[in-house]
Amino acid sequence: MVQKGLKYTETHEWVNIRGNIAIVGITDYAQKQLGDIVFVDLPEEGDEVTKGDSMASVEAVKAVADVNAPLNGIIVGVNEKLEDAPDLINSSPYDEAWIAKIKISDSNEIDDLMDAEEYEAFIGE
Amino acid sequence: MRPTPFYEIHKQKNAKIDSFAGFLMPIQYPTGIIREHRQVRDSVGMFDLSHMGEIIVRGEKRLDFVYNLITNDASKLAVGQTLYTPMCYPDGGIVDDLLVYRMKDYFYLVVNASNIEKDFLWMKENQIEKMSLENASYDTALIAVQGPKAEEVVQKLTTLDLAKIGYYHFAFGQIAGVDVIISRTGYTGEDGFEIYFTNVDKAEEIWNLVESAGRKFDIIPIGLGARDTLRLEMKYPLYGNDIDKTTNPLEAGLRFFVKLDKDNFIGKSALVKVHQEKISRKLVAFEMLDKAVPRQHYEIYADDKKIGEVCSGTMSPSLNIGIGTGYVPREYMKTGTEIYIKVRNKMKRAIIIKPPFYKQGSVKR
Known part of the structure; x- marks a missing residue:
């Protein structure tokens, strides 16, 4: 399932742009590929993140996946609920399981992200 | 495929x-x-x-062949009984670990899927008179x-x-x-x-x-x-992760399945030497104290130096903590020793435990 109205990366993050804040999580497609999520290594508020570099990681039983920053910016919020309930990523990837909020450094970078239709085509759905 | x-x-x-x-x-x-x-x-x-492999050993001299092939003692098996055993190279490195079934007229050897061809060749190389081998793995x-x-x-x-x-x-x-x-x-x-x-x-x-x-x-x-x-969770070894040709069964914690008093078996003299000189490292079981999941090849540290690598690691679904195995030098092998696992450039605390990780299994011993 791909949610309309969000932006997407080729590394399967979704991005919800709210003014100069980007809320980031991983897509339903990504959580299905990984299987049961058992642990999330969250970034810290104030961390500077670089577009395309790992800012968090999501651990399934048999695999670990990086969560890459979709844009340059600074972490201004993390979803601490995921520390105790990492499986929210499986059950509610687009809503309850947002991972971090990034204060966007350069809003021009938003144009580099895919929209829902492009992401659907990208994953072949 | x-x-x-x-x-x-x-x-x-x-x-x-x-x-x-x-x-x-x-x-x-x-x-x-x-x-x-x-x-x-x-x-x-x-x-x-x-996918598991099955190799059948027939003929008058079948017991002599199996006796020499494995570290455990197939002469002690009754018909209708099975044993677990490593099979070693002359240097004590492990070719594979397998089950040996004693039937009335033959032995039935169950080997790892990843080793079927290698094992069959190894057995052929060590074949003796008055016995035969059949690879029944794919049927x-x-x-x-x-x-x-x-x-x-x-x-x-x-x-x-x-x-x-x-x-x-x-x-x-x-x-x-x-x-x-x-x-x-x-x-x-x-x-x-x-x-x-x-x-x-x-x-x-x-x-x-x-x-x-x-x-x-x-x-x-x-x-x-x-x-x-x-x-x-039982610390059962997996060939390719926990054991391979560079590890011997004594350091892998499989001492019980190596009968050093047997007359002969491939690898005996090397393993007797290891036993006499005491193992230099051991495959230990560790639990994460910090919240983290160890994975194969992550580095193990103690006293600010690298002492080994993770062989097997996962989040334990029964215990809900990270668990793993790895070889560490003998001075670090004691239960209760604290070690560190390097997870994405951060040192995460772990402690060596006495296996198995999961102690409530219903297996009938």
């Missing part, structure tokens, strides 16, 4: 199928690894293990039924009295008119059976019969993912 006789069933069940040791195997089903794992611990699950189907309810499920399928088959024992029987070996063995830490048969045309029928027999306990198929988490 070889499909197993149950490949179509796995596809119908929407399993995630991947190649493993040249076979197309179900890694997990849509139920997910954690649910599959818990099903086996709490009740009963069924596995397609048809044999294997279903494992594992969990505390396994006996109740399998009993519905056979007229054999399963209560009379002890741990590491087996009997010949029939399911759906097909000759089967029913063996009380497994790789999960739970009670259970492994069912071997060569009439693979009937494979789907037998699978469906097991599934029907297990309906009362909501039996589900279990993929290789959960098979790995189940075996690791």
Whole structure:
């Protein structure tokens, strides 16, 4: 399932742009590929993140996946609920399981992200 | 890539199928690894293990051959009994770990899928007069039924009295008119059976019969993912992760399966030397104290230096903590020793424990 109205990366993050804040999580497609999520290594508020570099990681039983920053910016919020309930990523990837909020450094970078239709085509759905 | 006789069933069940040791195997089903794992611990699950290799040793001198081939003592086996054993190179490195079944007229050797061809060649190289070898690996189907309810499920399928088959024992029987070996063995830490048969045309029928027999306990198929988490919670070694040709069975914690007082076996003199000089490192079991999941090849640290690498690691679905194994120098091998695992450039605390990780298994010893 791909949610309309969000932006997407080729590394399967979704991005919800709210003014100069980007809320980031991983897509339903990504959580299905990984299987049961058992642990999330969250970034810290104030961390500077670089577009395309790992800012968090999501651990399934048999695999670990990086969560890459979709844009340059600074972490201004993390979803601490995921520390105790990492499986929210499986059950509610687009809503309850947002991972971090990034204060966007350069809003021009938003144009580099895919929209829902492009992401659907990208994953072949 | 070889499909197993149950490949179509796995596809119908929407399993995630991947190649493993040249076979197309179900890694997990849509139920997910954690649910599959818990099903086996709490009740009963069924596995397609048809990728495992089966090699038959026949002839007058079959016992002499097997005796020399393995580190455990096959001369002590009764007909109808099975043993677990490493098989070593002359330098003590491990060729494979396997099960040896003693039948009336032959030995039946069950080897790892990843080692079938290598093992068969190794056996050929060490073949003696008046015996023969047959590789039956690609004509044999294997279903494992594992969990505390396994006996109740399998009993519905056979007229054999399963209560009379002890741990590491087996009997010949029939399911759906097909000759089967029913063996009380497994790789999960739970009670259970492994069912071997060569009439693979009937494979789907037998699978469906097991599934029907297990309906009362909501039996589900279990993929290789959960098979790995189940075996690791028991610290059962996995060839390629925990043991290989660069490790010997003594440092791998398999001392019990190496009978150094045997007259002869391949690797004996090397292993006697290791035993006399004491092992320099040991495969230990560790639990994470910090919240983190150890993975294969992550580095192990103590006293600010690297002391080893993780061999097997996972999140334990039963204990809900990270668990793992790795070789560490003998000064660090004691239970209670604190070590560090380097996880994405951060040092995470761990402690060496006495295995198994999961101590409530229903396996009947």
